[in-house]
Amino acid sequence: MMAAGRLSFGNITALAPMVRIGTLPMRLLALDYGADVVYCEELIDIKMAKCHRVVNEVLQTVDFVAPDERVMFRTCEREKDRVVFQMGTADPDRALIVARLVEHDVAAIDVNMGCPKEYSTKGGMGAALLSDPDKIEAILKKLVTGVSIPVTCKIRILPSLEETVRLVQRIEKTGVAAVAVHGRLKEERPRHPLHLHHMQAVARALSIPVIANGGSLDLVKTNMDIEDFRKATGASSVMLARAAMWNASVFRDQGPLPLETVMEDYLKHAIRYNNHAFNTKYCLCQMLREKVESPLGKQVQAAQSSAELSEALGLQEFYQQTQDQLQAKRDALQTSSQP
Numbered sequence: 001m002m003a004a005g006r007l008s009f010g011n012i013t014a015l016a017p018m019v020r021i022g023t024l025p026m027r028l029l030a031l032d033y034g035a036d037v038v039y040c041e042e043l044i045d046i047k048m049a050k051c052h053r054v055v056n057e058v059l060q061t062v063d064f065v066a067p068d069e070r071v072m073f074r075t076c077e078r079e080k081d082r083v084v085f086q087m088g089t090a091d092p093d094r095a096l097i098v099a100r101l102v103e104h105d106v107a108a109i110d111v112n113m114g115c116p117k118e119y120s121t122k123g124g125m126g127a128a129l130l131s132d133p134d135k136i137e138a139i140l141k142k143l144v145t146g147v148s149i150p151v152t153c154k155i156r157i158l159p160s161l162e163e164t165v166r167l168v169q170r171i172e173k174t175g176v177a178a179v180a181v182h183g184r185l186k187e188e189r190p191r192h193p194l195h196l197h198h199m200q201a202v203a204r205a206l207s208i209p210v211i212a213n214g215g216s217l218d219l220v221k222t223n224m225d226i227e228d229f230r231k232a233t234g235a236s237s238v239m240l241a242r243a244a245m246w247n248a249s250v251f252r253d254q255g256p257l258p259l260e261t262v263m264e265d266y267l268k269h270a271i272r273y274n275n276h277a278f279n280t281k282y283c284l285c286q287m288l289r290e291k292v293e294s295p296l297g298k299q300v301q302a303a304q305s306s307a308e309l310s311e312a313l314g315l316q317e318f319y320q321q322t323q324d325q326l327q328a329k330r331d332a333l334q335t336s337s338q339p
Ligand code: FNR
Pocket: 016, 017, 018, 019, 020, 021, 040, 041, 042, 086, 112, 113, 114, 115, 154, 182, 190, 213, 214, 215, 216, 217, 239, 240, 241, 242, 243
């Protein structure tokens, strides 16, 4: 259990940033199961800069809403001291505008410097930043001096050990609170083996916490593997993406839970926080993996709404009760706002 106050990145386990997966229900689920820190999905600075902050009294959340009314980022009190807002950016000024927009609702700001997907790199964001250390420095310095909460970044390694160490040392000097290292080159795919010696060299070279990432497929399958992975990389902390996406109970010290239980726990958060049904369904399908063609998988795939997803998982009663409670809150708020 971490002490309240400024978020610390030493000796933690974290839910990694994952597009579409790392929305509020998954972050709350990971916290329930024992993750210390939860990263949101990468959110692009240009889109976030257009959002306005709305306190959602019914859901008791803070929503960052786009001009087309889409909720880009939803957060709540429960995760306030644990949630890291990850952004995609290639522009120090815009990064600061977005960081200031969310600063009082999140625990830290992270910059994505590892995403090799075209939508990220073509704007000079994500892994494209790795070949522009001046830009990295400019963005991180601007954020570190411009906001009152910790700033971190998530990188991939560079081809040589020397280049990788030089880069992270330069990053450390900007004043960031931690660096997450996905131990693969930007050209490598998640199935490729990790470069543990690069990760060890980074851990040795820095005095700020290093968060090791990339072990999900072969090295980290259970909770007990987390500590082994930490030791093997020499890092202070561990960040999990796919292992957590498949079964978030990997964060539980007490051992894993059956997939059905995890899916139900996830869906309860999704219902409670009115998560978009397509996002909920996408996450449930990722959890099902090869079971996606099972009878349960087929029911989940066929569902078109939160009500239908609830039916698939036998949570109709929970769904109805939650809808009734939310409606009662809406009615009460409407009554109290009438003159
Ligand atoms: C990712 N990854 C990722 N990384 C990041 O910095 N921002 C992001 O938004 C995403 N999105 C994302 C979505 C999905 C579905 C996956 C599987 C991965 C990369 C992720 O955080 C991590 O670096 C890699 O998956 C390697 O870690 P694991 O999976 O071995 O624990």
